[in-house]
Structures are given as C-alpha cells and as structure tokens.
Amino acid sequence: MLKSRITGHALALVATILLGGFLSATLVRLAPGFDAEEQELDPHLSAESVQALRATRQQDHNVWRFYFSYMNRAAHGDFGTSLALAQPVRTLLRDRAPLTLRLLALGLGLAWVAALSFALTAAWLRISAYDALTTMVSGTFLCIPAAVLALFSVLWNVPGSLAIALIVFPHIYRYARNLLAKSYSLPHIITARAKGLGEARILFWHVVPAVAPQLLAVAGVSVSMAVGAAIPVEALCGLPGVGQLAWQAAMARDLPLLVNITILVTLVTLLANSGADVIGLMVRGQKS
Amino acid sequence: MNLWRKLACVALAVVVCASLGANWLAPAGYEKQYREATDAPPSHAHWLGTDELGRDRLARVLYGTRISLLLAPAAALLSTLMAAFVGGLAGYLGGIWARLAMAVTDLCLSLPWLFLLITARAFLPLNVSPLISVLVTFLLLGLLGWSTAARVLCASAASLRSADFVRQARAAGVSGLRLFWIHVMPNLKPVLYAQFWISIPVFILSEANLGILGLGVAEPMPSWGSLLRELEGLVSVREEPWKFVPLVLLVVVVMSFQLLLSRQQEVPA
Numbered sequence: 001m002l003k004s005r006i007t008g009h010a011l012a013l014v015a016t017i018l019l020g021g022f023l024s025a026t027l028v029r030l031a032p033g034f035d036a037e038e039q040e041l042d043p044h045l046s047a048e049s050v051q052a053l054r055a056t057r058q059q060d061h062n063v064w065r066f067y068f069s070y071m072n073r074a075a076h077g078d079f080g081t082s083l084a085l086a087q088p089v090r091t092l093l094r095d096r097a098p099l100t101l102r103l104l105a106l107g108l109g110l111a112w113v114a115a116l117s118f119a120l121t122a123a124w125l126r127i128s129a130y131d132a133l134t135t136m137v138s139g140t141f142l143c144i145p146a147a148v149l150a151l152f153s154v155l156w157n158v159p160g161s162l163a164i165a166l167i168v169f170p171h172i173y174r175y176a177r178n179l180l181a182k183s184y185s186l187p188h189i190i191t192a193r194a195k196g197l198g199e200a201r202i203l204f205w206h207v208v209p210a211v212a213p214q215l216l217a218v219a220g221v222s223v224s225m226a227v228g229a230a231i232p233v234e235a236l237c238g239l240p241g242v243g244q245l246a247w248q249a250a251m252a253r254d255l256p257l258l259v260n261i262t263i264l265v266t267l268v269t270l271l272a273n274s275g276a277d278v279i280g281l282m283v284r285g286q287k288s
Numbered sequence: 289m290n291l292w293r294k295l296a297c298v299a300l301a302v303v304v305c306a307s308l309g310a311n312w313l314a315p316a317g318y319e320k321q322y323r324e325a326t327d328a329p330p331s332h333a334h335w336l337g338t339d340e341l342g343r344d345r346l347a348r349v350l351y352g353t354r355i356s357l358l359l360a361p362a363a364a365l366l367s368t369l370m371a372a373f374v375g376g377l378a379g380y381l382g383g384i385w386a387r388l389a390m391a392v393t394d395l396c397l398s399l400p401w402l403f404l405l406i407t408a409r410a411f412l413p414l415n416v417s418p419l420i421s422v423l424v425t426f427l428l429l430g431l432l433g434w435s436t437a438a439r440v441l442c443a444s445a446a447s448l449r450s451a452d453f454v455r456q457a458r459a460a461g462v463s464g465l466r467l468f469w470i471h472v473m474p475n476l477k478p479v480l481y482a483q484f485w486i487s488i489p490v491f492i493l494s495e496a497n498l499g500i501l502g503l504g505v506a507e508p509m510p511s512w513g514s515l516l517r518e519l520e521g522l523v524s525v526r527e528e529p530w531k532f533v534p535l536v537l538l539v540v541v542v543m544s545f546q547l548l549l550s551r552q553q554e555v556p557a
Contacts, residue, residue, distance in 0.1 A: 012395060143542040145493050146402075147500035148535060151519050220398075228400035235501060236520070246403060250410040250503060262407045266399050273398045 002281050009274035016270060020263035021071045079260045084252035089260050092245060100234065100241035104226045107164025111222065114165065115172035123180040124199060135177070138170035147232035160237045167229040168222055175218045179211045186210070213280040220276030224269045296544035303541055307354035314347030319508050329530070336530050339518060343508075349534050352510035356492055357541070359426040364487035366430030368437055368480055375438030376476055379445025380468050390442060396435035402497060404432055409503045418509035425504050425511075429491045437483035444479045448472050482549075489545040496538060512538045 045053075070080070079089035118138070122131045141149070146167045153163035183189065189206050230243035238244075242261060249258035306313065326342040328334060336345035378389030408428050416424065448454055449472075457471050492512065498504035499513015500520070507514065515534035522531060 008391075012391060016395065139543065139546060140539070143489075143493075143539045143546060144535075145496040145500065145513075145516070145538070147497045148516060148519065151500070151522075155522060155525065224398055224400050228402040231402050231406065232497060232501060246406065247501060250406040250501075253410050255410065258407050258410055262399075262403050265403055269398050269400060270395075273394075 002278070002285065005281055006274075006278055009270075009277065013267065013270055013274070016263070016266055018071075020259070020266065021074060022067055023259055023263075026067075080256050082249070082254055082257040084249065084254040084257070089257055092257070093242065093261070093264065096240055096242050096245050099239060100230055100243060103161050103164060103233070103239065103241060104223075104230060106159075106161035107229070108168060108222060108226050110161065110165035111168040111172055111226075112219075114169050115176050118173055119176035119180050120203070122177055123184050131177075134173070138173040141166055142170040142174075145232075146229050147236060150232040150236040153233070154237050160233045160239050163233045163237070164226055164229045167233075168225050171225055172218060172222055176211075176215065179214055180207065183207045183210045209283075212283050216276045216280040216283065220273035223272035227265055227269055292547050296547040299540050300544045300548075303353060303537060304357060307350055307357055310347070310350035310354055314344060314350050316344060316347060318343065318348045318351040318510050320344065320347075329528070336533055337528075345530065345533070348510040348515060349537065352512055352515050352534065353537060353541075355422060355505070355510065356495060356512045356538075359422065360429075360488050360491040360495065361484075363426040363430035363433070363491045364484050366427070367433040367487055367491075368484045370431070370434035371437030371441050371483060372473070372476065372480055374434065375441030376445045376473065377468065378438075379442035379447075380449055380472050382446060382449055386442060386446065390439070393435045393438050393442070396432075397439070401432075401494065405429070405494060405498060406501070406503055408432060409498065416506065418506045421504070421506035422509055422511065425495060425498060426491070429494055433487060433491060433494075437487065440483060441476060441479055444476055445472060448475055451475075485545070485549055489542040489549075492538065492542055492545075 073080075077090055079093075081088050082092060085092060115138075118134045122134055125131075149166050150160070150163050152158070153160060184207065186206075189202060192202050192206060227243075230241060231247055232243075233239065234241040234243035235247040242265070246258060246261045246265075248254075249261065321342040322328075322334070322338055322344070323342050325331075325334065325338050327340045328338045328342075330337045334344050334346065336349060339345055339348065374389055375393070378386045405428060408431075409425070454467065454471055457467055462471070495504055495511060496513040496516055499511055500516050502517070504513040505511040512534055516538070518531050519535070522528065525532070
C-alpha cells in the first residue's frame with residue numbers, strides 16, 4: 001500500500017515535470033522575439049555570417065527537438081531568460097526564493113499554532129459561546145479576499161507573514177475544529193473523561209493518534225494555500241519574493257518566466273502533499 | 289431554518305434586488321464622469337461619493353455587484369458541469385478511467401489556485417475590451433475550478449455504480465451511456481446542487497483577488513475586484529470609510545453563502 005502510494009506520487013511528479021517542461025518549451029518557442037537575434041543587426045557581419053547564425057538556430061524550430069534541449073538545460077538548472085527582466089530565471093528564483101520561504105514558514109507556523117490553539121480550547125472548554133465566537137472570527141476571515149488582507153497588512157504596517165497566517169488560519173481552524181469535536185465525542189474518549197483521565201493524557205494518547213492522519217493531509221493542503229496567498233501578499237506589500245515575481249511576470253506577459261515559476265511552485269506543493277500523504281499512511285500503519 | 293440562515297437569505301435577497309435595480313437606483317450609469325467632483329465624499333448627489341475619475345461610486349458598486357453576482361453563478365455552473373462530466377463519468381466507469389481522472393484531479397487540486405489563474409489569465413491579451421475581460425475572467429474561473437467538485441462527484445458516482453437499481457437496469461439491458469444519463473445522473477443532482485452553491489462564493493473571492501491584482505475585469509466595467517482596488521491607495525481606515533462599502537457587501541454576500549451552506553461544509557477533512 002505504502003509502496004504503491006509512493007510510486008504513484010513519484011509518477012505524478014515525473015508527469016508534472018515532463019508536461020510542465022513541454023508547456024514551458026512550447027511557450028518559449030512561441031514567445032515573441034524567439035527568432036530574433038541581436039547579433040544579426042551587427043553591420044560588421046557578412047551575409048554568410050548571418051546565414052551561419054540562422055543555421056545554428058534552425059534546429060530550435062522543431063518543437064520536439066527544442067523540448068529535449070530545453071529539458072536538458074533545465075536538468076542542469078538553466079530555465080532560460082526572463083523576457084521582461086532580461087535576467088536568467090535561475091538567478092531571479094535564487095535571489096527571491098529565500099524571502100518567500102521565510103514568509104511561508106512563518107505564516108504557516110503562525111496559522112497552525114493559532115488554529116490548533118483555538119480548536120483545542122474550543123474542544124476542551126465546550127462553551128458554546130466561545131465556540132461560536134471563534135467560528136465567527138475564522139468565518140469572517142474566510143469571507144475576506146486574500147488580497148484585501150494583504151492590503152490591510154500594508155495599511156496597518158503588519159508583517160506579510162501575519163497576512164499569510166490570517167489567510168490560511170480559517171481553513172485549518174475549520175477542519176481542526178471539526179476533527180477534534182468529532183474525536184472528543186468518540187465513545188472511548190467520553191469513557192476516559194468520565195473515568196477522570198487528565199486532559200493532557202486524553203489529548204496525547206487518544207485524540208492525537210485519531211486525528212493525526214487527517215491533520216497531516218490538511219498540512220499538505222495548507223502549503224498550497226500559503227503558496228497561493230504569497231502572490232497577493234508579496235505583490236501588494238512590495239516584498240521581493242517569488243510571488244511578486246510571478247505577478248510581475250503575469251502583468252508583463254513574461255510567459256516563460258511565469259510558466260517556469262508555476263511548474264516549480266507546483267512541484268513544491270506536490271512534494272508537500274505527497275510527503276503529508278506518505279507520513280499519514282505511515283502513521284495509520286503504525287496505529288493498525 | 290435557524291435565525292442566521294433567515295438573515296443570510298434576507299441579506300442575499302436585498303443585495304440581489306439592489307443590483308438588479310441598478311438601472312433605476314443609478315440611472316446615470318457606472319461610466320458617467322462628474323469632472324467637477326472627483327474623489328468627492330458622500331453627498332446628496334452621490335451617496336457614496338465619487339472615485340478619482342469622478343464616477344458615482346454607488347452606481348459602480350451596484351453595477352459591479354450585478355456583474356459579480358450574475359457571472360459567479362455562471363462560472364459555478366460551468367465548473368459543476370465539467371465536474372459532472374469528468375468526475376461523474378469517471379466514477380461511473382470506474383477502473384483505469386477513475387484512477388486516471390482522479391490522478392488529474394489530484395494534480396489540479398495540488399496546484400496553487402491563484403498561480404494557476406494568473407498564469408491562465410496572462411496567456412490572454414491584457415488589453416482586451418471590458419466585456420471580453422469580464423467573460424474571460426469568469427470563464428477561466430469556471431474552467432479551472434472543477435477539480436474539487438469532480439472528486440466528490442466521482443466518489444458519489446462510484447457508490448451508485450454498484451447500487452441495486454443500477455444493477456437491475458443493467459440486467460434489463462440498458463446500455464452504458466443511457467444508464468449513466470437516465471439512472472446515475474439524476475441521483476447525482478443533490479451533490480451537483482451542493483457543489484454549484486459551494487463554488488459561487490469561491491469564485492466571487494477569486495475574482496476579487498484577481499481584480500485587486502489588476503488581472504481581472506478591465507476598466508471602465510466595474511466588478512467587486514476592480515472596486516476593491518481603490519483600497520490600495522488608502523492611508524487610514526477612518527479617513528474614507530465609504531470606500532469600504534464594496535468590501536462590506538462582498539463579505540456580507542460571501543458570509544451569507546457560507547451560512548446557507550454551512551451544513552454541507554461541516555465535513556471533516
């Protein structure tokens with residue numbers, strides 16, 4: 001079961017890389033200015049030299065041949081050059097990725113701590129007013145567009161990571177609350193409570209093992225959400241990360257850059273989801 | 289129906305009626321410029337003031353609400369139909385088809401939604417006419433938002449495949465496609481309705497996000513997304529609170545949908 005699931009995830013990753021690579025190669029091939037070479041404008045070059053230059057590029061006209069050479073270059077870390085920024089995509093990503101990763105790590109950490117704290121206290125206290133209040137607060141955040149939360153973070157001078165946390169928090173909270181409420185109503189947990197078992201022991205011995213696989217699945221999905229939230233947060237807060245780069249590429253219709261970013265981001269989120277799924281399976285396997 | 293759901297129904301009804309009555313409530317239209325009163329505060333002539341181009345904000349809010357509230361359900365309908373086709377058929381056929389469809393669905397689900405949207409939007413020219421931009425934005429939302437619903441529908445159709453009435457129909461000689469349309473699809477209707485209603489607030493929020501990022505509906509056509517762009521230049525919340533009206537309306541509408549759908553959404557992960 002575990003082996004077949006890992007194989008499935010690996011296949012999905014390979015398929016994404018191959019399909020994404022094909023899409024990138026096709027877009028780069030079709031992008032305006034693909035055939036143009038600045039050297040051709042050099043008046044010192046003879047007609048033969050210009051012809052020779054054109055002949056060297058002739059092989060790139062075949063999409064499939066271009067695809068294989070593109071994939072070969074991508075395997076060596078060369079993702080081409082941004083049309084709008086005239087810089088190698090690799091350099092742009094290398095410069096901007098650390099900020100985005102820091103933002104995502106902080107935002108996700110904050111969102112998970114807040115969501116689990118509120119969900120646990122709601123499950124422990126079992127006060128309907130508290131439950132209603134936290135549900136209402138998280139529900140309100142769920143109804144506000146991510147970009148508006150990013151704008152508010154600029155307005156109130158709040159760090160971008162907090163904006164990401166506020167965007168992701170309600171989604172995690174809703175699932176965590178439902179899961180915990182369901183777990184705490186299981187017969188063996190009610191019996192444990194009735195027998196006077198401590199709350200901490202109930203939580204770590206009975207509740208956590210029951211909800212861990214589902215929470216791990218949500219962890220994988222929350223990475224996707226946070227990555228998606230990085231675009232408005234970075235774009236509107238002026239943070240020079242990968243999200244802002246994607247937005248700039250979209251505005252400038254820099255398709256090669258945008259597609260490369262999307263493929264890389266997809267791989268990251270696929271890895272996160274696959275990792276969460278495999279760990280969840282392992283936890284389930286240990287339980288049974 | 290509890291009190292909150294009744295309130296949600298009333299709020300939705302009021303907003304929908306106001307947006308449908310935009311022609312009477314704001315007869316001058318959303319494009320007309322009052323150049324002597326640009327970026328004006330609320331007054332008798334302009335209840336919500338004017339924007340920086342001197343256009344009546346109330347008119348723009350009403351027409352923008354109409355566009356968002358008409359086209360989000362249209363996009364939801366498109367995505368639900370796609371989900372019914374992909375998920376329903378895959379679940380009904382089972383085997384390799386179901387595995388293949390679910391692999392594609394999983395791949396789509398793991399893609400960050402906004403990345404996918406801005407990539408797809410960037411494929412299209414950014415300088416298209418306002419009407420085309422509205423249609424393109426919502427069409428994209430509809431075309432890309434089918435994966436969650438497809439997963440649910442696949443599971444529902446798979447459970448119907450081995451139902452007694454389907455087996456009986458098959459034994460009576462009903463052919464594959466007819467069996468799907470006549471016996472399976474009608475039983476998927478409740479799931480389809482639920483997925484349709486769940487998709488509407490998701491698409492409203494997505495359009496708002498795209499609009500604020502400048503990749504949504506083109507000027508001068510208003511939508512909630514393009515109206516919310518005004519908040520970008522805001523220095524303080526207290527300074528011009530009337531600029532928050534589109535946001536308040538959006539939150540009220542999305543919250544009303546969430547309240548009405550809360551029973552369906554309380555499904556654990």
